[in-house]
Amino acid sequence: MNTDWWRNSVAQMHGVSLEQARQRQTQLTKPQGALGRLEQLAVRLAGWQGSARPQMDRVWISVFAGDHGVAVEGVSTVPPAVTGQMLRNFAAGGAAISVMARQLDATLDLRDLGLAVPIEPLPGVHHLDLAPGSANLLHEPAMSEELCRLALRAGRQAVLDAVEQGAQLFIAGEMGIGNTTPACAMASLLLDQPAAALVGPGTGLDAEGLRHKTRVIEAALQLHRPHCQTALDVLSRLGGLEIAAITGAYLAAAQCGIPALVDGYICSTAALCAIRLNPACREWMLFGHRGAEPGHAPVLSALRAEPLLELDMRLGEGTGAAAAVPLLRMACALHNEMATFAEAAVTAEPVTC
Ligand SMILES: Cc1cc2ncn([C@H]3O[C@H](COP(=O)(O)O)[C@@H](O)[C@H]3O)c2cc1C
Numbered sequence: 001m002n003t004d005w006w007r008n009s010v011a012q013m014h015g016v017s018l019e020q021a022r023q024r025q026t027q028l029t030k031p032q033g034a035l036g037r038l039e040q041l042a043v044r045l046a047g048w049q050g051s052a053r054p055q056m057d058r059v060w061i062s063v064f065a066g067d068h069g070v071a072v073e074g075v076s077t078v079p080p081a082v083t084g085q086m087l088r089n090f091a092a093g094g095a096a097i098s099v100m101a102r103q104l105d106a107t108l109d110l111r112d113l114g115l116a117v118p119i120e121p122l123p124g125v126h127h128l129d130l131a132p133g134s135a136n137l138l139h140e141p142a143m144s145e146e147l148c149r150l151a152l153r154a155g156r157q158a159v160l161d162a163v164e165q166g167a168q169l170f171i172a173g174e175m176g177i178g179n180t181t182p183a184c185a186m187a188s189l190l191l192d193q194p195a196a197a198l199v200g201p202g203t204g205l206d207a208e209g210l211r212h213k214t215r216v217i218e219a220a221l222q223l224h225r226p227h228c229q230t231a232l233d234v235l236s237r238l239g240g241l242e243i244a245a246i247t248g249a250y251l252a253a254a255q256c257g258i259p260a261l262v263d264g265y266i267c268s269t270a271a272l273c274a275i276r277l278n279p280a281c282r283e284w285m286l287f288g289h290r291g292a293e294p295g296h297a298p299v300l301s302a303l304r305a306e307p308l309l310e311l312d313m314r315l316g317e318g319t320g321a322a323a324a325v326p327l328l329r330m331a332c333a334l335h336n337e338m339a340t341f342a343e344a345a346v347t348a349e350p351v352t353c
């Protein structure tokens with residue numbers, strides 16, 4: 001079925017809960033606005049959840065893994081086999097995102113969309129195996145439109161599963177050796193900026209490696225630009241399986257009415273693509289961090305995103321989003337548990353002269 005499901009309308013914020021939460025913030029024992037963005041976060045969460053007392057107990061993290069044909073061009077410091085090896089590490093509990101998920105008591109959901117070097121079935125991992133990774137975008141489209149649609153749907157399914165389990169927040173993470181290259185190529189076309197302004201070292205390329213990566217991306221852009229009329233063209237031709245899945249997940253999250261906390265460079269580029277496919281999905285996005293990969297900041301600016309953290313992280317996996325979850329929980333706790341002026345018998349009416 002070739003329906004453009006992502007064009008369907010997104011969920012509406014609950015205006016009444018939003019207003020009730022706003023009112024409550026004015027009654028808590030602090031000067032108006034003194035908790036800054038923690039106040040705004042609580043109010044937005046109230047609007048999203050349709051509850052004047054928002055909660056952030058059940059956090060869901062889906063890590064999408066996929067390989068990239070362009071990795072044969074030497075655009076990463078490590079080989080594609082590492083994607084599958086890391087997937088094993090996620091499942092075994094030893095990766096950064098595994099530790100963070102445990103810390104947060106979050107569900108860690110793992111989805112293998114297609115690896116160049118397949119791995120054995122792992123318990124708890126959804127092995128979707130849509131393709132043996134994407135094709136080499138230097139010479140051909142990374143994905144056919146049909147494959148791209150399948151990957152978009154795979155992301156949507158992860159959100160449906162999260163919602164069914166009662167999740168209150170959706171975090172997407174990615175694992176895919178080479179994926180800063182497609183992310184840069186996509187961002188370059190979507191933002192109409194030169195690759196050189198958005199390229200970065202990824203896993204740690206040196207200056208010569210970075211020049212080579214830039215040339216590869218520029219050549220790919222030359223090849224694909226004339227065929228990229230829509231965001232779906234950009235995603236199919238220059239993206240990758242896990243990037244398309246994350247794009248689909250953000251679109252579905254907005255449609256299902258669950259906020260998505262966006263991670264780093266790759267996820268933010270997927271978010272940008274999602275917004276081009278359906279601008280209304282922006283309403284349901286929060287941004288975890290501004291990372292160290294140079295292209296992340298320009299992508300965030302284009303999204304008019306104000307991330308919660310800036311910790312010089314450049315890992316991916318969903319870690320920059322996961323790191324911000326304690327702030328969301330703090331915002332809810334303050335909102336729900338602080339005393340009002342009346343309850344605490346604090347009289348802080350504005351002085352009238
Ligand atoms: C051990 C290891 C763990 C990772 N976890 C996330 N990434 C990150 O690095 C990759 C992107 O960088 P590039 O485009 O340079 O390959 C992605 O897999 C991303 O998730 C990792 C990379 C490595 C090496």
Ligand SMILES: O=C(O)c1cccnc1
Nearest residue numbers: 264265266291314315316
């Ligand atoms: O910001 C990211 O998402 C990122 C940066 C470098 C490598 N992998 C991911």
